Amino acid sequence: MPGENLTRLEAEERAALVQVHDYDVVLDVTTGPEVFRSTTTVRFQATTPGASTFIDAITAEVHSVTLNGVALDPAEVSDGVRIQLPGLAAENELVVVADGRYMHTGEGLHRFVDPADGEVYLYTQFEVPDSRRMFAVFEQPDLKAAFRFTVTAPSHWQVVSNQPTPEPVAAGEGTATWAFEPTPRMSSYITALIAGPYDVVRDELTSSDGRVIPLGVFSRKSLSQYLDADYIFEKTKQGFAYFEEKFDVPYPFTKYDQLFVPEYNAGAMENAGAVTFTEVYVFRSKVTDAIKERRVVTILHELAHMWFGDLVTMKWWNDLWLNESFAEWASTIATAEATEWVHAWTTFNSMEKSWAYRQDQLPSTHPIVAEIRDLEDVLVNFDGITYAKGGSVLKQLAAWVGIEAFFTGVSAYFKKHAWGNTTLADLLTELEAASGRDLSGWSKLWLETAGVNTLRPEIIADAEGEITSFAVLQSAHPDYPTIRPHRLAIGFYNLVDGKLVRTHRVELDVDGERTDVPELIGLARPDLVLLNDDDLAYAKIRLDDASQAVALANLSKIEDPLARAMVWSSVWDATRDAETGASDYLDLVLGNIAAETESTTLRIVLANAQLAASSYVAPERRGDARRALADGLWELAQQAEAGSDAQFQFVKYFAALAESGSHIDELAALFAGERSLDGLDIDTDLGWELLIALVAAGRAGDAEIDARLESDKTATGQESAAHARAAIPTAEGKQRAWDSIVEADTATNSVVRTTAAGFVRAGDRELLTPFVPRYFDMIGRVWTERSYAIAEKLVELLYPATLANRELVEASHAWLAANADAAPALRRLVVENVAGVERALAAQERDAA
Numbered sequence: 001m002p003g004e005n006l007t008r009l010e011a012e013e014r015a016a017l018v019q020v021h022d023y024d025v026v027l028d029v030t031t032g033p034e035v036f037r038s039t040t041t042v043r044f045q046a047t048t049p050g051a052s053t054f055i056d057a058i059t060a061e062v063h064s065v066t067l068n069g070v071a072l073d074p075a076e077v078s079d080g081v082r083i084q085l086p087g088l089a090a091e092n093e094l095v096v097v098a099d100g101r102y103m104h105t106g107e108g109l110h111r112f113v114d115p116a117d118g119e120v121y122l123y124t125q126f127e128v129p130d131s132r133r134m135f136a137v138f139e140q141p142d143l144k145a146a147f148r149f150t151v152t153a154p155s156h157w158q159v160v161s162n163q164p165t166p167e168p169v170a171a172g173e174g175t176a177t178w179a180f181e182p183t184p185r186m187s188s189y190i191t192a193l194i195a196g197p198y199d200v201v202r203d204e205l206t207s208s209d210g211r212v213i214p215l216g217v218f219s220r221k222s223l224s225q226y227l228d229a230d231y232i233f234e235k236t237k238q239g240f241a242y243f244e245e246k247f248d249v250p251y252p253f254t255k256y257d258q259l260f261v262p263e264y265n266a267g268a269m270e271n272a273g274a275v276t277f278t279e280v281y282v283f284r285s286k287v288t289d290a291i292k293e294r295r296v297v298t299i300l301h302e303l304a305h306m307w308f309g310d311l312v313t314m315k316w317w318n319d320l321w322l323n324e325s326f327a328e329w330a331s332t333i334a335t336a337e338a339t340e341w342v343h344a345w346t347t348f349n350s351m352e353k354s355w356a357y358r359q360d361q362l363p364s365t366h367p368i369v370a371e372i373r374d375l376e377d378v379l380v381n382f383d384g385i386t387y388a389k390g391g392s393v394l395k396q397l398a399a400w401v402g403i404e405a406f407f408t409g410v411s412a413y414f415k416k417h418a419w420g421n422t423t424l425a426d427l428l429t430e431l432e433a434a435s436g437r438d439l440s441g442w443s444k445l446w447l448e449t450a451g452v453n454t455l456r457p458e459i460i461a462d463a464e465g466e467i468t469s470f471a472v473l474q475s476a477h478p479d480y481p482t483i484r485p486h487r488l489a490i491g492f493y494n495l496v497d498g499k500l501v502r503t504h505r506v507e508l509d510v511d512g513e514r515t516d517v518p519e520l521i522g523l524a525r526p527d528l529v530l531l532n533d534d535d536l537a538y539a540k541i542r543l544d545d546a547s548q549a550v551a552l553a554n555l556s557k558i559e560d561p562l563a564r565a566m567v568w569s570s571v572w573d574a575t576r577d578a579e580t581g582a583s584d585y586l587d588l589v590l591g592n593i594a595a596e597t598e599s600t601t602l603r604i605v606l607a608n609a610q611l612a613a614s615s616y617v618a619p620e621r622r623g624d625a626r627r628a629l630a631d632g633l634w635e636l637a638q639q640a641e642a643g644s645d646a647q648f649q650f651v652k653y654f655a656a657l658a659e660s661g662s663h664i665d666e667l668a669a670l671f672a673g674e675r676s677l678d679g680l681d682i683d684t685d686l687g688w689e690l691l692i693a694l695v696a697a698g699r700a701g702d703a704e705i706d707a708r709l710e711s712d713k714t715a716t717g718q719e720s721a722a723h724a725r726a727a728i729p730t731a732e733g734k735q736r737a738w739d740s741i742v743e744a745d746t747a748t749n750s751v752v753r754t755t756a757a758g759f760v761r762a763g764d765r766e767l768l769t770p771f772v773p774r775y776f777d778m779i780g781r782v783w784t785e786r787s788y789a790i791a792e793k794l795v796e797l798l799y800p801a802t803l804a805n806r807e808l809v810e811a812s813h814a815w816l817a818a819n820a821d822a823a824p825a826l827r828r829l830v831v832e833n834v835a836g837v838e839r840a841l842a843a844q845e846r847d848a849a
Helices: 008-017 221-226 229-247 289-305 317-338 344-360 375-380 385-401 403-417 424-435 440-447 545-557 561-576 582-595 599-616 619-639 645-657 661-672 684-696 702-710 715-726 731-743 749-759 771-785 788-797 806-818 824-848
Strands: 018-028 035-046 053-056 061-067 070-072 082-085 091-101 108-113 120-125 146-154 158-160 169-172 175-179 194-196 199-206 212-219 256-261 274-278 454-461 467-475 486-496 499-510 514-516 528-533
Touching: 008 018, 008 053, 061 082, 082 091, 091 108, 120 256, 120 274, 158 212, 199 229, 212 221, 212 229, 229 256, 229 289, 229 317, 229 403, 256 289, 274 289, 289 317, 289 344, 289 599, 317 344, 317 375, 317 385, 317 424, 344 385, 344 561, 344 599, 375 788, 375 824, 385 403, 385 424, 385 440, 385 486, 403 424, 424 440, 454 486, 454 528, 467 486, 486 545, 499 514, 499 528, 499 545, 528 545, 528 561, 545 561, 545 582, 561 582, 561 599, 561 824, 582 599, 582 619, 582 824, 599 619, 599 645, 599 824, 619 645, 619 661, 619 824, 645 661, 645 684, 661 684, 684 702, 684 715, 702 715, 715 731, 715 749, 731 749, 731 771, 749 788, 771 788, 771 806, 771 824, 788 824, 806 824
Parallel strands: 018 146, 212 256, 256 274
Antiparallel strands: 018 035, 035 091, 053 082, 061 070, 061 091, 108 120, 120 194, 146 175, 158 194, 169 175, 199 212, 454 467, 467 514, 486 499, 486 528
């Protein structure tokens, strides 16, 4: 992997020398299961004739390299990653004929064989640096060009790229060739090829400029019966209408296909006009409402990228945050305002913001505008700062300048820089012009410094309860001492007819360590004061003592779901910071969660409760805490409305916690059909979750897994079986799981992920202790030998964080001390892993107090 890196300096030097006109890429995917033939013709200009440069091409074999009609020796100019180009002319034509290797890691051109029917499916995933795995390319976002793809494939396949699919021409027995029209000028990382016997549903819409835009939704044949294409088209059309109105720029491409593909590493990818999605979003079994909503947000996230990212693209990856943050913000506001998911900002608070706050308190936190020295820096910066904090800060910026001015500035930015590359300064220039606000100070404080502020109210009231002084106090962590300006609201909530409802709200600018709020003086002190009401600002919020007492006693009575989510978040954050005990948090959850109406809030709170019971309570209480939480969840599942989302989630988390005794008896009866809950269907995927729990508890094993897999001969079935086998609670079972993904290099990216999940699931944590030294012996080797997608999973997911003990912390720091020269991206992953354990130890100490 290190040999595949590209530094920012190299990219800048190459961009100063090269201007690319166009690519002709000819691909033949009928050459067998291991490699494909790739012939690339690229025409480009050199500003300094006689200079040398290189083109990126990760290849299995290079057959020929011809530069301006002169054949170069592949053995001399190609090392399998780069091809050196000496003696450039002012105008150049390069032809590279090579074999590329199909990937099984979700990178480059990924090849998948469907176990259900033996059909072959291909798709590409190029962000950040993997178009070079399919064709020779100047792999950096500011070297835009037009791309013409010509593809030979089996004649019964669908072949999809960025431009509309042409009529195929017969190319031989059972094969055909598709010759696509050139794309507009774009970056290579958003080009795409998706090919295979996909089923397709088609529709169309009329763009704001009158063009008819063809729409397509694709899925594998064996999954197409579960594809709800009509709903996907409906959300897509709502998104088109919203973005075209708000951006005042028509959709920039000629068609819009959405393709659900197997073994996908991410949620989706914004390939221009050919967006790929994880097929987890094709629901073959019941899923939570949280997942349904997340799919809508993802659809709109990728659609927003067609303008922000594809039409206008960052110059270098240090503005990746802006690309992703804008899509996060835009997709959330569009979901809330254009679809039925009107509480999307509540979901954003529960999920994205909690991710951001967690990431921003790690030792590896960084400014939103991060220093991106090379490609490895980019890859590890697909994190909670880049997506969630950035999206949160853009929400703050929209409140700071005003939403209408924000959209006006964004529209001007698209119009001014269409088909070009930009930096953050270009966007800020347009927002300043639209709003009249000077954003230079705001940008410096919010985008160029790391860390999260904490806001607390200081309230003084007289004997009659009238407020005589009200101030907002702001603090910062001593390692990141920046005090920032915030645009926020303060809400007053009172108990009315058994509900906590907002009775007063004021919006203001907060700046400095103390901001007085004179407009609240003279008002009656409410039952609950909520800073950052409506969640405009990015900051940790603390309640005053009186409000805290009311909130904890009446959490389920808070009527507004966003206000309720903010209180949940505040209490959890205090638990993570070891300010309050984890046992108290668990009591709060079991006492209030039954009334929660928002699926994502429910999902996040239950996940937090599982972590608290497993790692944050004092070790001597851990077993009792997990049993009590499991008991409570099973009781809640039985009491929940039949068929409800809450019932479904309570059962899922009960299965994740169940370890022995009556819990396992109940699970076994549910799995066998001897016990039922009204409205709960033990469908294919829930059945796998129950079986995995039974295996982890020692009540089932290989025989039961084999039987289940026999009835579910699908890719998901294979992944679930791998998860279950890795959960077998024996030393031999754990070693077998470890060997299958660490010692062997044959598992796909999806199987690596599910095997790791089963491996770290261990009721008897001593099963993982012997793997601590093996883990640290392994990580350096896999980092150099595996692709980034696989290496990252192994380093991150096999870390035995569930041990949550001092010995693991010491072993982690010993590795860091002994490997100061390891790749910075690898060291960062280890630093983040151990930081989580150190936080757990602090929480355990607080809980024991």
